[in-house]
Structure formats: C-alpha cells, structure tokens
Amino acid sequence: MRTATLYRFSLPMETGVVLRYQRLKTRDGFLVHLQENGQQGWGEIAPLPEFSKETLEQAGETATTWLKQWCLGAESDESELPSVAFGISCAIAELQSKLPEEADYRKAPLCNGDPDELIVRLSEMSGQKIAKVKVGLYEAVRDGMVVNVLLEAVPDLALRLDANRSWNRVKADGFAKYVNPDYRHRIAFLEEPCQTAKESLAFARDTGIAIAWDESVRDEGFKVEAQKGVAAIVIKPTLVGSLTRCCQLISAAHNAGLEAVISSSIETSFGLSQLARIAHWLTPATIPGLDTLELIQFQLVRCWPGSTIPVKGLDELEIAWCS
Numbered sequence: 001m002r003t004a005t006l007y008r009f010s011l012p013m014e015t016g017v018v019l020r021y022q023r024l025k026t027r028d029g030f031l032v033h034l035q036e037n038g039q040q041g042w043g044e045i046a047p048l049p050e051f052s053k054e055t056l057e058q059a060g061e062t063a064t065t066w067l068k069q070w071c072l073g074a075e076s077d078e079s080e081l082p083s084v085a086f087g088i089s090c091a092i093a094e095l096q097s098k099l100p101e102e103a104d105y106r107k108a109p110l111c112n113g114d115p116d117e118l119i120v121r122l123s124e125m126s127g128q129k130i131a132k133v134k135v136g137l138y139e140a141v142r143d144g145m146v147v148n149v150l151l152e153a154v155p156d157l158a159l160r161l162d163a164n165r166s167w168n169r170v171k172a173d174g175f176a177k178y179v180n181p182d183y184r185h186r187i188a189f190l191e192e193p194c195q196t197a198k199e200s201l202a203f204a205r206d207t208g209i210a211i212a213w214d215e216s217v218r219d220e221g222f223k224v225e226a227q228k229g230v231a232a233i234v235i236k237p238t239l240v241g242s243l244t245r246c247c248q249l250i251s252a253a254h255n256a257g258l259e260a261v262i263s264s265s266i267e268t269s270f271g272l273s274q275l276a277r278i279a280h281w282l283t284p285a286t287i288p289g290l291d292t293l294e295l296i297q298f299q300l301v302r303c304w305p306g307s308t309i310p311v312k313g314l315d316e317l318e319i320a321w322c323s
Contacts (some may be wrong), residue, residue, distance in 0.1 A: 001288075004024055004067040005322040007031040008060070011238065012297045016037050018176060022052040027266060028056050029083075030063060034091045041095030044238075044271035045087035051239055051265065054081040064321045067116035071323040073263070076080050082218075082241040089242035096273065100242075103276035104284065105305055107291040108132045114148065119153045129157045130188065130287050133176065136166030144178030151183040153207065160261075160289070162191040165215060169199045176207040184209050189231040192216065197209065204229025212261070232259035234289070235279065239265055250282050263289035270301035277284060 010028045017024045029046025045063055047054050054062070062084050068284050069076045090268035093099035108130045111118055122131055133150070135143040151157060167175065172193045176189040179187070194200040197216055202210045210231035216222055217233050218240060224233060237246050246262075253260040262279040264272060272290050279288035293304050299311040 002073065003035045003055060003069045003323045004071050005025040005033040005309060006063055006067060006320045007033070007079075007314065007317040008320040009268070009300060009312070009317050011300060014297060017266075017295050018047070024049060024266075027268060029268070030060060030087070031270065031314075031317070032067070032087055032091050032154055032263050033065060034067075034246070035094050036095060037205050038307050039054065039095050039097070040092040041093065042270075043087035043089070043091035043094070044267055045083050046238060046265070046267055046271060047081075047083040048238060048265040052083055054083060059084050059224075060320060062293065066319065067323070073182070078242045078244070083238050085242040086237045086240070089244065093243055098296065099274070099277055100281045101277065102272060102280050104280035106286055106287045108289050110134070110291045111150065111159075113151060119150065122154045122157055128287065129154065130160065131157065132160045132162065132291065134164075135161050136163040139169040140167055141178055142166055144175040145188070147175075148179050148183060149262075151181070151186050158188045159187050160188050160191070160231045162214065163193045165192045165195050167194055168236070168299055169203065171204045172199070172209070176203070179209070181208065201229060203228060205209060212259075214263075224249060224256055224258065226256040226258070230258065232261055232262050234261045236265045237278070238267060243278070247282060255293070259286055259288055261289055264292045266292045266295055268296060269293060269304045269309070272304060274303045275318070 008030055010026045012026055013024050032043045035042045046060050047056055047059050049148040059081055060081055062081050063122055065283060066076050109132045111131050187209050191209045191212045192200060194205050200211050205228060211233040212234055213227055235246055235249055242296040250260040260283050262275055262283055272293055275290055299309050301314055303311055
C-alpha cells in the first residue's frame, strides 16, 4: 500500500538576501513523504524565485497531482517542473534505498564581509582551500582587485567565481586586467562571465581564465562538450530536474573531461543534506557548492552537522495534502 504526505514550509531568511530583482524574505517550499511496504522516502520541493521557471503554487499543484496518481499505483513520468522532478526523485531514491547515506559536508565558503577578516579565515582553512566569490554585483574593476588581493594573500587558495552573465566583454576584460596573470590559473573557473556563451568562450581564450557553464546548463538544447577554456559545469538540481537528469549531466561532463559541481539553490538544511549525499555519491572528487545554510534563520527537520541554527520540526509544518 502506498501513502504520501505533502508538507508546506515557510522559513524566514536572514536580512539582506537579494535575488536579482527582489529581496527574499522567506524560503518557501514543500517536503514530500512517500511510504510503501514499510519503507519511506523524503524530498524537498522548493522552486527559487527569480530562477525557477515554476512558481510555488504551480509546484504544489503539480506535486499533489503526481502524488495522487502514485498512491493509486501509477508509475508516473517525471514532472516537467524541475523542482518537483528533483524533490520527488529524491523521495523515490530514498524509498528504494538508492540514495546513499554517506554525505560530503565540505563546502566552498562564500567570501563576503571585511577583506582582512576574510583573509584570516581563508588562511586558517584546513584541507583543500577552495572558496567562492560572487562577482558582477559591483564594478568589474573592483571585483578584479578583490580577487587579486585574495589570491595574493593566500598562496594555496583556489577560487570559484560567479558572474551570472552580468558583464559585457568590455567589463569582463576590465576585471581580468586587475588579476595578475600569474594568479589566473588559481581561478578554478568563472561561471558565465558574459551575457552570451560566445563572448564567454572568447574571454576564456583571450585571458587564460577558465570558465564554467551554470545558467547555460538549464538552457533548452544545452549539450555538454569539451570546449577550449571551459573547465566545469555547475549543476543546481532544484533548477535542473530529477536525479536521473543530474546523473546524465554529470556523466557527460566527466566523459568530456570537465568537472561537475553540485551546487545549491538556497535549499533548507533538509535539501542541503540531500545534496551533500548526492555530491558524495556522484562527484566524490569535487567539493560541492553548498555554503548557503546560514542564509535561512531555521533548519528544517534534518540538521546540518555542527550547525547551531535552531530547528523547525515536522510537527510545526502545515500539511498541504495527504492520502
């Protein structure tokens, strides 16, 4: 016999979290719980405003329809809504004991705040020193100077940079101008520096700064292929789709000699813990990009190891639907 429950959550964000054109005040979504023959599986469905193509309401309606069919015994196709496809596929994988429990809780820390304090914190990191810097929010020249200072101050540091397609070629070149050519190989990759793929590829070729595809991975017709200057693809499962789709992308990236990086879409501690398990399972040699836990004021049901952020339990959530 199959049963299912869809829980709805709304967790307050820390102040100052801005996504493109709006301030994100709460992180909203659903937890899906499947039960069959004494087994159970869970998943998080949390479309990200400004980035997901589906709204929260659409995700809830679609998930409810899928769950009703599943409870009747149907083997429904994957949802066309990425957040729904991902959350449900995780629940099915747990139900069928296909999602390993082991997790990769390493994370590339997001660099922000006072540069002097940041340098101390990065210098004291143990193990492989990889950090992430958001660029493109301020002047490109300023970004280049900040990146150069970090690479100069911490000689064993590698950086992942993310520009979100925010620069034209002139601004991108202005950034590169202020990064010492001797340090550029320590930029693991710069995600989507320019507004078009063609410009980004030319930028990588001309500057020697490796790039990665992020938004492009979600564009219709995207194909993973080896290209000069491209080092990686960034996979955000909530925005990409099911575990099957993520596995296909990871396999294609590795076959093309590219790194595949599992990255967050500001999931809750619940969703992040599943991403950590997926990263350990599918990309064990690569540190995932999961340093978004502290953007939300509460953890949700499952906790991130070592975190002191308060936790909201299942009994505090609204039941949106149950069989």
